[in-house]
Amino acid sequence: MSTDASQIKTEPPGRPPTGPPPPGGPDELSELRYLLLGPERRQLAEIQHQIEHLGAVSVEDVAAVLPQAVMTSARTNRQLHEALLPVIEEDIGLSAKRNPRTLADVLFPVMGPAIRKAIREAISGMIDSLNDTLEHSVSPRGVQWRLEAMRSGKSFAEVVFLHTMLYRVEQVFLIHRDTGLLLQHAATPMAERTGKEPDVVSGMLTAIQDFVRESFVTKDAESLETLKMGDVTIWIERGPIATVAGIVRGHAPHDLRQIFQEALGEIHREQLDALRSFDGDSSEFTMARPHLEGCLQFQVNPKEQAREAQKKVSPAFVLGAILLALLGVWAVFHFRAEWRWNGYLDRLAREPGLIITEARSGWTSYQVDGLRDPLAADPAALIKDTNLDPDDVVSRWRPYQSLDSRFVLQRAQRLLAPPATVSLKMTADGTLAASGVAARSWIDHARTVAPALSGVSAYDDEQVVDAEWQEVIKLRDQAQTINVQFPEGGDRPQAAMNAQIDALAATLRRLVDLAASTRRHLSLEIIGHTDGSGAEALNRQLSVRRAERLRAALQARLPAGVPMTVRGVSSAEPLRREVSPDDRPFNRRATVRVTVAAAPEIASR
Amino acid sequence: MIQKKICMLGAPMVGKTSLVERFVQNGFSDRYQTTMGVKINRKEVTLGGEDLRLILWDIQGDDGSLTFINSYLRGAAGYLLVVDGTRRPTFHTAREIQKSVERVMGPVPFVFIINKSDLADEWDIDDQTLSEISGQHGPINQTSAKLGQGVDDAFLSLARQIFAKHLPRPDSVNR
Numbered sequence: 011m012s013t014d015a016s017q018i019k020t021e022p023p024g025r026p027p028t029g030p031p032p033p034g035g036p037d038e039l040s041e042l043r044y045l046l047l048g049p050e051r052r053q054l055a056e057i058q059h060q061i062e063h064l065g066a067v068s069v070e071d072v073a074a075v076l077p078q079a080v081m082t083s084a085r086t087n088r089q090l091h092e093a094l095l096p097v098i099e100e101d102i103g104l105s106a107k108r109n110p111r112t113l114a115d116v117l118f119p120v121m122g123p124a125i126r127k128a129i130r131e132a133i134s135g136m137i138d139s140l141n142d143t144l145e146h147s148v149s150p151r152g153v154q155w156r157l158e159a160m161r162s163g164k165s166f167a168e169v170v171f172l173h174t175m176l177y178r179v180e181q182v183f184l185i186h187r188d189t190g191l192l193l194q195h196a197a198t199p200m201a202e203r204t205g206k207e208p209d210v211v212s213g214m215l216t217a218i219q220d221f222v223r224e225s226f227v228t229k230d231a232e233s234l235e236t237l238k239m240g241d242v243t244i245w246i247e248r249g250p251i252a253t254v255a256g257i258v259r260g261h262a263p264h265d266l267r268q269i270f271q272e273a274l275g276e277i278h279r280e281q282l283d284a285l286r287s288f289d290g291d292s293s294e295f296t297m298a299r300p301h302l303e304g305c306l307q308f309q310v311n312p313k314e315q316a317r318e319a320q321k322k323v324s325p326a327f328v329l330g331a332i333l334l335a336l337l338g339v340w341a342v343f344h345f346r347a348e349w350r351w352n353g354y355l356d357r358l359a360r361e362p363g364l365i366i367t368e369a370r371s372g373w374t375s376y377q378v379d380g381l382r383d384p385l386a387a388d389p390a391a392l393i394k395d396t397n398l399d400p401d402d403v404v405s406r407w408r409p410y411q412s413l414d415s416r417f418v419l420q421r422a423q424r425l426l427a428p429p430a431t432v433s434l435k436m437t438a439d440g441t442l443a444a445s446g447v448a449a450r451s452w453i454d455h456a457r458t459v460a461p462a463l464s465g466v467s468a469y470d471d472e473q474v475v476d477a478e479w480q481e482v483i484k485l486r487d488q489a490q491t492i493n494v495q496f497p498e499g500g501d502r503p504q505a506a507m508n509a510q511i512d513a514l515a516a517t518l519r520r521l522v523d524l525a526a527s528t529r530r531h532l533s534l535e536i537i538g539h540t541d542g543s544g545a546e547a548l549n550r551q552l553s554v555r556r557a558e559r560l561r562a563a564l565q566a567r568l569p570a571g572v573p574m575t576v577r578g579v580s581s582a583e584p585l586r587r588e589v590s591p592d593d594r595p596f597n598r599r600a601t602v603r604v605t606v607a608a609a610p611e612i613a614s615r
Numbered sequence: 616m617i618q619k620k621i622c623m624l625g626a627p628m629v630g631k632t633s634l635v636e637r638f639v640q641n642g643f644s645d646r647y648q649t650t651m652g653v654k655i656n657r658k659e660v661t662l663g664g665e666d667l668r669l670i671l672w673d674i675q676g677d678d679g680s681l682t683f684i685n686s687y688l689r690g691a692a693g694y695l696l697v698v699d700g701t702r703r704p705t706f707h708t709a710r711e712i713q714k715s716v717e718r719v720m721g722p723v724p725f726v727f728i729i730n731k732s733d734l735a736d737e738w739d740i741d742d743q744t745l746s747e748i749s750g751q752h753g754p755i756n757q758t759s760a761k762l763g764q765g766v767d768d769a770f771l772s773l774a775r776q777i778f779a780k781h782l783p784r785p786d787s788v789n790r
Contacts, residue, residue, distance in 0.1 A: 186690070209668065217653040
């Protein structure tokens with residue numbers, strides 16, 4: 011077009027010929043051409059002007075309408091897509107061939123998360139299969155974890171992970187890949203205190219990677235990912251421009267790498283331009299620090315936490331705790347000993363015959379002073395019941411006599427020495443009461459001694475029976491039951507009655523002896539009886555004669571001096587009621603009535 | 616703070632580690648210890664009123680194989696090329712290294728150092744060679760790591776080239 015324009019440059023563009031040529035033109039032919047072709051030339055100049063003008067505007071106009079045109083075209087048909095597709099494909103291929111890194115840098119923020127998601131899903135699948143495997147494990151630990159999983163609602167695999175994956179990320183470095191210079195650094199407070207200079211470490215980590223890559227790895231994409239020494243692991247995640255390196259103590263879960271990768275991806279996405287233009291000024295990367303701090307993950311076993319807590323206890327606290335524990339132990343022992351001691355004192359106080367006058371407890375020993383009745387329990391023996399050490403107790407007991415009724419009774423028993431047939435007891439008012447059978451001599455002795463006993467206000471022996479007196483009564487009753495039979499109307503005993511008279515006499519002799527030994531007075535009344543037949547006057551006389559006859563027989567058999575009186579009662583006191591004549595012989599008899607009186611009574615008379 | 620990676624290059628036993636030790640810690644040890652791989656130190660300097668941090672990569676002495684050097688050089692802002700004044704072959708090694716680095720990295724600021732100036736009597740490099748080097752690479756820094764002579768100047772000279780864009784104010788080494 012410009013070529014055409016240059017050929018027709020008789021008239022300057024933009025100034026079409028509108029009037030006649032200047033007069034006086036030398037060239038007539040030109041004038042003639044003007045006259046003949048004037049209108050056509052004007053039209054031609056206009057067309058030329060339009061074409062030139064059209065060429066100048068079209069670039070701007072096309073630029074203005076092109077986006078709209080492309081959008082309209084894309085909406086209405088696919089011709090434009092098809093037209094551009096081979097060109098774009100070829101351009102991308104060309105770009106990848108010329109400088110793959112540019113494309114990689116662009117794609118990294120997009121591809122990174124997608125790849126990580128795929129890996130995460132793969133790990134999740136692996137955990138599920140691990141879960142299946144563990145489902146069948148029956149070790150005690152497995153069972154324990156299973157119970158924990160049921161309790162907490164977590165999956166079994168999660169619980170296993172919680173128990174096995176205990177770690178701490180101590181430091182995270184953001185390193186510029188090419189220079190090895192440190193861009194940013196985050197560390198736990200402890201690592202910050204104890205760690206080496208991070209920029210030196212950053213350089214060394216880069217050097218180590220260089221060394222390994224140079225020495226062992228052949229493919230460009232491969233790089234050193236893990237360094238491990240003891241329980242410290244260094245994880246290195248490489249991005250297109252920067253690297254993240256984490257110092258991990260313990261066993262970190264694989265998920266942690268994803269956190270590193272995500273942080274690295276975020277940093278590249280947010281600060282790609284700054285990374286690309288990095289020239290030694292790391293101050294621009296302070297905004298990457300939160301991402302690095304997010305990598306400072308840790309997970310500890312509660313047991314480890316408890317141990318940690320124990321470690322953190324201050325010496326003063328430990329000392330205080332020990333002192334407190336010692337105080338507690340001392341208090342326990344002290345109060346136990348005090349309790350035992352008080353128990354012992356109570357026991358002593360309850361014990362009759364023991365009176366505590368003073369009691370003291372010291373740090374290691376005890377002392378008790380008091381009064382003790384010789385009959386009271388042994389205080390030393392009582393210690394054994396209280397678990398106190400007898401060696402720790404110093405006792406000083408002085409003797410005294412207790413008026414406790416039990417001791418009074420004991421002393422009475424010992425001093426009176428009653429026979430087995432006599433029992434003693436103390437009444438509430440202090441009276442010593444005796445009961446049972448005793449010899450006269452003991453009764454008299456007790457009457458003398460008992461009232462003098464300390465603690466005895468009175469002596470009562472009403473219930474004590476005189477043993478000899480009992481014998482007297484027995485013999486008296488025995489003698490009084492013997493009947494000496496007489497024949498009808500006669501006053502001589504039948505021959506057969508001699509044995510009866512002898513027996514009567516023997517009984518009376520024993521009575522006489524007994525009365526003498528107990529200083530009692532004995533007297534006999536001989537009574538004569540008749541049957542109811544015959545005259546009363548005769549019967550009375552006969553009864554008197556019969557009594558006299560028996561008195562004579564007894565006097566012959568008994569020692570002299572036994573007072574005997576006679577009395578005839580005829581039939582007034584029959585032995586048997588005379589219903590028939592056969593009853594009469596029983597009433598023809600003589601009997602003896604014995605009177606025994608205490609000597610003092612006689613004396614008093 | 617601006618930081619830059621700087622490499623120490625040269626044949627074995629020319630004194631690279633001693634120079635770094637003198638520059639960083641102001642110390643020196645007569646005992647020779649071979650550097651295996653790389654040793655990294657850092658040093659802060661004030662240049663033109665600006666605080667700067669130099670990360671010094673003390674690279675294992677190389678007598679020509681140059682296997683690892685290229686890898687370690689990556690991203691370096693400059694380097695110090697060290698020669699042992701008492702051993703002429705180290706000068707040739709240095710030139711080989713310099714050419715190799717130039718091939719890989721293109722023109723990068725560097726400083727030529729002839730170390731062990733305290734042993735000047737035993738020097739094995741004549742004045743002609745010195746002027747030849749000077750003609751090719753600019754002023755030569757003669758240093759003694761043992762006595763501490765010229766060491767700071769050599770490092771600062773390199774730093775000045777690297778940080779040329781910074782303000783021209785009095786320089787100082789932060790001790």
